[in-house]
Amino acid sequence: AAIGCSRMAAILEQALGPERAEPGPTWPLLVLGPVGSGRTALLLRAALAGGGDGPRVLYMAPTRLELRYPPTLAALTQELAAMATRARPPGLLLVDGLEHYIQWRPNAAARLAAMLLEASRASHPPTPLIASLCLPPVPPHPTGHHVLPILRRYFLAECHLRPTDGTHMGVEVCLIQPGGASRGWRVRFGDQGGISVMARDGDGDGSDGGGGGDGDGGGSLGGDVMLRSLGGW
Amino acid sequence: MDSTLPAVAQELLKEIRKAFQETSHVPDDLLLGLKFLFGPSAVPALDLVDQRSVTRVVSPSGRTAYQVLGSSGKLYTCYSSCHFCTCPAFGFTVLQKSESFLCKHILAVYLSRALGACQELTVSEEQLTSILLAEEEDEG
Numbered sequence: 001a002a003i004g005c006s007r008m009a010a011i012l013e014q015a016l017g018p019e020r021a022e023p024g025p026t027w028p029l030l031v032l033g034p035v036g037s038g039r040t041a042l043l044l045r046a047a048l049a050g051g052g053d054g055p056r057v058l059y060m061a062p063t064r065l066e067l068r069y070p071p072t073l074a075a076l077t078q079e080l081a082a083m084a085t086r087a088r089p090p091g092l093l094l095v096d097g098l099e100h101y102i103q104w105r106p107n108a109a110a111r112l113a114a115m116l117l118e119a120s121r122a123s124h125p126p127t128p129l130i131a132s133l134c135l136p137p138v139p140p141h142p143t144g145h146h147v148l149p150i151l152r153r154y155f156l157a158e159c160h161l162r163p164t165d166g167t168h169m170g171v172e173v174c175l176i177q178p179g180g181a182s183r184g185w186r187v188r189f190g191d192q193g194g195i196s197v198m199a200r201d202g203d204g205d206g207s208d209g210g211g212g213g214d215g216d217g218g219g220s221l222g223g224d225v226m227l228r229s230l231g232g233w
Numbered sequence: 234m235d236s237t238l239p240a241v242a243q244e245l246l247k248e249i250r251k252a253f254q255e256t257s258h259v260p261d262d263l264l265l266g267l268k269f270l271f272g273p274s275a276v277p278a279l280d281l282v283d284q285r286s287v288t289r290v291v292s293p294s295g296r297t298a299y300q301v302l303g304s305s306g307k308l309y310t311c312y313s314s315c316h317f318c319t320c321p322a323f324g325f326t327v328l329q330k331s332e333s334f335l336c337k338h339i340l341a342v343y344l345s346r347a348l349g350a351c352q353e354l355t356v357s358e359e360q361l362t363s364i365l366l367a368e369e370e371d372e373g
């Protein structure tokens with residue numbers, strides 16, 4: 001009941017911003033657009049409006065996205081077990097907020113990482129796996145610094161996000177993979193709901209449009225520099 | 234799980250498998266190699282293999298895990314696609330201290346596979362899930 005359908009238009013306005021100072025009457029809303037016009041992206045943006053404190057969203061769709069909200073580590077492992085036994089495994093496995101499940105316990109981190117790898121490798125070819133972890137721990141945690149070295153045993157590639165200062169919300173993204181050059185992007189979340197992606201530190205192919213690019217340009221920032229700048233994390 | 238081993242260890246296991254298939258025997262130089270690479274885990278792991286302590290557990294969907302009956306009589310779970318064991322040594326020596334990259338149970342799994350010494354057990358999906366969820370043993 002967090003989102004009554006009469007609030008839908010207001011939610012979308014909040015997602016696209018800026019919000020109306022004086023919200024008028026709001027109505028059930030139908031989003032219309034041709035193939036590729038971004039209907040799904042817009043709905044997802046509405047879902048995420050308000051950030052972590054936003055309303056809990058029930059997302060229903062016939063295809064593509066399947067959302068699960070396991071509240072505990074035990075519930076998450078049950079989901080992973082169910083995934084491994086499906087006739088048709090997902091094409092991509094995303095796990096957001098590992099910290100919630102591991103509670104900064106080193107052994108729980110290893111167990112969960114191993115379980116995610118098992119689930120990802122249960123299908124052939126393996127299901128690609130991306131997980132996110134909040135670093136540094138908020139609030140600071142005494143065993144927090146043990147967790148990342150343990151997760152690195154299992155997750156061989158890393159993507160570091162570092163917010164940049166400025167009027168717009170910007171993030172520097174650095175992707176570090178074993179045996180490959182690291183790549184960097186600068187992502188900016190505009191206040192009109194847009195997202196712009198730029199290759200960072202020059203790019204290899206020179207075709208980056210600067211702002212509207214899709215992130216295919218190659219960055220050259222060294223992963224070590226990025227890691228050091230994250231203060232030892 | 235093989236990809237998580239250093240190349241030299243993978244090579245050694247391959248040689249052990251080959252030698253054992255041809256002669257039903259593992260030559261001393263390969264055993265010395267095991268001792269050199271895996272230090273104090275090597276001999277206890279070989280003991281576990283001798284006692285056929287490693288069971289490969291498979292569910293109908295093909296998911297696999299290993300159960301190793303430790304020398305203390307406790308049953309530990311090892312994952313099949315990456316290094317994880319529920320024994321205290323794995324949590325302490327491997328994860329926290331980084332003094333070793335595996336425990337004797339995981340090494341016993343590798344050796345039992347190379348020597349064809351795994352016991353086989355088929356279980357339901359639910360049983361396999363509960364095996365994978367087996368609690369870790371606390372240190373001490």
